[in-house]
Amino acid sequence: MPEIIIDNVRYEYEQPGKVLQFMLDQGLDLPYFCYHPSMSIPANCRQCLVKAGTPIVDRETGKPELDEDGNPKIRYFPKFMTACSLDMSDGMVVHTHVTSEEVRRAQADNLELILINHPLDCPICDQAGECPLQILTYKYGPEGSRFEHKKVHKPKRIQLGPRVVLDAERCINCTRCTRFTEEISKSNQLTIVARGDKNYPMTAPGETFDDPYSLNTVDICPVGALTSADFRFKARVWEMAQTPSIDITNGKGCNVDLWTRDNLVLRITPRYNKEINDHWMPDEGRMAYRQMNENRVSKPEIKLSASEHSKTSWNNALMTFVEQIEAHKPEEILVIGSPHAPVEDNFLLQQFFNKLGVSDTLFSPHITPGKGDDFLITDDEAPNTNGCRMLGLGEIDKKKLEAELKSDKYKMVVILTDDLFGRYEIEPSITEGKFTLTFATNYNATTKAADLIIPVTCSAEHTGSYVSVDGRIQRTLPAKETLYSNRRLNLEMSLSRLDHFGTKFDNWVSDRNRIDCIPAWEFLVRTAYEMNLKLGFESSREIMAKISDELPALNGVTYERMDEERGIQLDLKQIPAENVS
Amino acid sequence: MADTYEFSKEELEQIEKIKSKYPEVQSAVMPVLWLAQDKFGHVDSDVQKLVADTLGLPRAHVHGVATFYTQYYKEKMGKYVLDVCGSFSCQVCGAQEIIRHLEEKLGIKEGETTEDGMFSIREVECLGACGYAPMLQVTNDKYVNHLTKEKIDKLIEDLKAGKEPEFESMPVVYHQTSDS
Ligand code: SF4
Ligand code: FES
Numbered sequence: 102m103p104e105i106i107i108d109n110v111r112y113e114y115e116q117p118g119k120v121l122q123f124m125l126d127q128g129l130d131l132p133y134f135c136y137h138p139s140m141s142i143p144a145n146c147r148q149c150l151v152k153a154g155t156p157i158v159d160r161e162t163g164k165p166e167l168d169e170d171g172n173p174k175i176r177y178f179p180k181f182m183t184a185c186s187l188d189m190s191d192g193m194v195v196h197t198h199v200t201s202e203e204v205r206r207a208q209a210d211n212l213e214l215i216l217i218n219h220p221l222d223c224p225i226c227d228q229a230g231e232c233p234l235q236i237l238t239y240k241y242g243p244e245g246s247r248f249e250h251k252k253v254h255k256p257k258r259i260q261l262g263p264r265v266v267l268d269a270e271r272c273i274n275c276t277r278c279t280r281f282t283e284e285i286s287k288s289n290q291l292t293i294v295a296r297g298d299k300n301y302p303m304t305a306p307g308e309t310f311d312d313p314y315s316l317n318t319v320d321i322c323p324v325g326a327l328t329s330a331d332f333r334f335k336a337r338v339w340e341m342a343q344t345p346s347i348d349i350t351n352g353k354g355c356n357v358d359l360w361t362r363d364n365l366v367l368r369i370t371p372r373y374n375k376e377i378n379d380h381w382m383p384d385e386g387r388m389a390y391r392q393m394n395e396n397r398v399s400k401p402e403i404k405l406s407a408s409e410h411s412k413t414s415w416n417n418a419l420m421t422f423v424e425q426i427e428a429h430k431p432e433e434i435l436v437i438g439s440p441h442a443p444v445e446d447n448f449l450l451q452q453f454f455n456k457l458g459v460s461d462t463l464f465s466p467h468i469t470p471g472k473g474d475d476f477l478i479t480d481d482e483a484p485n486t487n488g489c490r491m492l493g494l495g496e497i498d499k500k501k502l503e504a505e506l507k508s509d510k511y512k513m514v515v516i517l518t519d520d521l522f523g524r525y526e527i528e529p530s531i532t533e534g535k536f537t538l539t540f541a542t543n544y545n546a547t548t549k550a551a552d553l554i555i556p557v558t559c560s561a562e563h564t565g566s567y568v569s570v571d572g573r574i575q576r577t578l579p580a581k582e583t584l585y586s587n588r589r590l591n592l593e594m595s596l597s598r599l600d601h602f603g604t605k606f607d608n609w610v611s612d613r614n615r616i617d618c619i620p621a622w623e624f625l626v627r628t629a630y631e632m633n634l635k636l637g638f639e640s641s642r643e644i645m646a647k648i649s650d651e652l653p654a655l656n657g658v659t660y661e662r663m664d665e666e667r668g669i670q671l672d673l674k675q676i677p678a679e680n681v682s
Numbered sequence: 683m684a685d686t687y688e689f690s691k692e693e694l695e696q697i698e699k700i701k702s703k704y705p706e707v708q709s710a711v712m713p714v715l716w717l718a719q720d721k722f723g724h725v726d727s728d729v730q731k732l733v734a735d736t737l738g739l740p741r742a743h744v745h746g747v748a749t750f751y752t753q754y755y756k757e758k759m760g761k762y763v764l765d766v767c768g769s770f771s772c773q774v775c776g777a778q779e780i781i782r783h784l785e786e787k788l789g790i791k792e793g794e795t796t797e798d799g800m801f802s803i804r805e806v807e808c809l810g811a812c813g814y815a816p817m818l819q820v821t822n823d824k825y826v827n828h829l830t831k832e833k834i835d836k837l838i839e840d841l842k843a844g845k846e847p848e849f850e851s852m853p854v855v856y857h858q859t860s861d862s
């Protein structure tokens with residue numbers, strides 16, 4: 102197998118590739134800015150310089166020439182090479198800062214050059230704490246600067262587009278952002294303007310950077326030049342806890358990280374998953390953090406009059422639910438699952454009412470034809486349509502739904518976390534005379550119409566599995582506490598530095614913002630207990646174990662596997678394309 | 683407005699010809715910007731847009747190219763653009779005095795254009811004629827070398843009279859190579 106010698110250590114490689122990527126794959130460290138594994142390689146930042154050479158081959162024998170010690174003689178490239186663009190070749194010798202003082206000097210000097218006009222305003226910069234320039238300068242940079250003249254000034258606080266703000270002085274012109282719009286989102290909205298020390302990224306005159314993927318440039322900008330208009334100055338990176346999750350605003354299931362502080366989700370960023378979203382996600386999905394924090398239903402509510410609800414105790418809510426169920430015959434109950442709720446909740450809803458003798462659980466897909474693109478936005482605006490289909494829930498459209506809601510057949514309606522009234526613009530009066538219960542995360546038109554509202558956890562608060570449009574099942578982890586969960590006791594929850602070191606009594610950590618809600622499945626389990634139905638589950642993990650036993654399509658699916666394999670690709674053939682009911 | 687700028691049929695044909703010279707359309711951006719600047723006198727954002735749309739390229743791309751080169755005028759300029767070199771060799775040979783003199787004479791500052799639209803003064807980076815420092819270039823064309831105040835005065839008079847300067851570089855020496 103061909104081999105390459107990096108800092109006197111021999112590595113074998115199978116695939117041809119670039120030196121930098123190979124080093125990163127081996128866990129070796131080398132500073133770099135402009136290189137990004139998913140984009141073209143411009144080699145313009147010059148930070149990844151290494152000393153490299155190849156063995157001298159004797160032209161006649163075709164064998165490498167050897168020195169006195171019997172080692173192959175190396176012919177070094179006359180200048181340092183950029184490791185990001187340097188192809189590996191058999192026998193290549195590479196020296197980084199580890200074994201070459203010259204390379205170490207080159208890296209430090211290059212950083213000194215990059216920093217000539219950099220404002221060094223880390224204390225007020227959002228990127229601080231997750232800034233490659235900051236990190237690499239600490240690790241590889243010079244102690245000070247020999248450039249003590251006035252810095253070149255460039256535009257600051259430029260609103261490039263609705264979601265992205267530019268500080269051109271911080272830009273190091275790595276062109277990652279422009280390459281992103283050229284190669285990944287293909288909107289071609291950004292370019293580098295001007296030249297020399299005056300250049301910075303910009304849109305064409307009169308155009309705005311409204312690319313539906315624009316915020317990815319903020320993630321990949323290796324400095325604080327591009328920042329998110331929405332997240333600017335909200336929090337320091339190190340104050341937040343970072344929890345892996347998935348995008349619940351469409352059917353793609355982009356992998357994301359939820360960033361929380363004081364039980365508020367402050368931002369959502371993409372998490373790498375080669376199978377789904379690579380390093381990217383649509384801007385829309387990032388705004389979902391607001392629905393996780395704001396306008397939440399906290400504590401059950403019961404309807405007083407057409408326009409008024411009042412909070413009530415969990416006990417009362419549960420008893421009311423039981424009474425209503427007992428007051429109605431099974432065929433009088435309309436049960437509607439939700440493509441917005443996880444597989445576990447839908448499954449439990451179905452099981453619960455099955456046990457009561459309700460034969461059908463329905464759901465209405467949330468699909469807007471034409472909304473999607475060929476990239477990461479889908480027509481499907483819900484994360485779990487395929488999960489509902491897989492469970493065999495009956496699929497109904499708006500017309501059918503209205504007919505059902507209106508029908509005299511039913512005296513009681515149960516809706517799982519889905520704003521059906523809002524998204525279909527259904528009049529609340531349609532369910533007049535029926536007892537309507539909805540599980541809900543947020544206030545909306547459906548909660549307005551409901552007689553009983555059960556507040557439930559959202560994807561940021563529970564563990565739940567969702568099946569994407571492409572048939573990939575993935576789960577979320579709890580990122581923020583509810584009134585009944587505890588960050589330090591729940592081992593699935595991640596801790597931030599503040600959580601690690603803080604106590605409830607510190608004034609810099611806050612215990613507020615905990616919603617009084619429980620997972621929908623838990624409410625159903627409690628009700629089942631009250632009614633002596635056999636439906637005992639302790640956790641959503643147990644529910645998943647049960648589902649994977651029962652559903653052939655989910656055989657062998659466990660949380661462990663989902664975590665390890667970054668989601669499990671299911672056999673799409675086992676997912677019904679549509680269950681018209 | 684964009685629609686006030688248009689290429690004629692002949693120009694469009696010419697652009698097609700330029701395009702056919704290169705494997706990629708992108709390569710045609712520079713010559714087509716030249717063509718546009720020759721016609722309109724500048725390549726402001728509307729002209730850039732016209733070039734981009736004509737070539738079917740992203741506007742941002744053309745904008746990037748146009749702003750990279752000082753020789754493309756991103757705004758309306760004087761008929762004669764006097765690009766005075768302000769880089770090292772010219773600087774030490776008195777480029778600043780030349781610029782001051784020009785400013786006084788024309789009553790404008792560096793970077794500005796006279797009201798009658800005749801002259802613009804700009805300080806530019808090295809034009810590769812350090813041997814003839816200090817020097818200037820007239821509207822991306824002729825070099826005027828070894829500048830003195832008197833030479834400037836004469837140049838301005840000539841230009842006002844519509845007389846463009848002569849080429850005055852050193853005589854070109856053709857080296858005889860052994861086999862030709
Ligand atoms: S704004 Fe950021 S990503 Fe774009 S070129 Fe500058 S440093 Fe690179
Ligand atoms: S990472 Fe290699 S030159 Fe920028």
Ligand code: FES
Binds near residue numbers: 768812
């Ligand atoms: S410094 Fe003026 S032409 Fe080179």
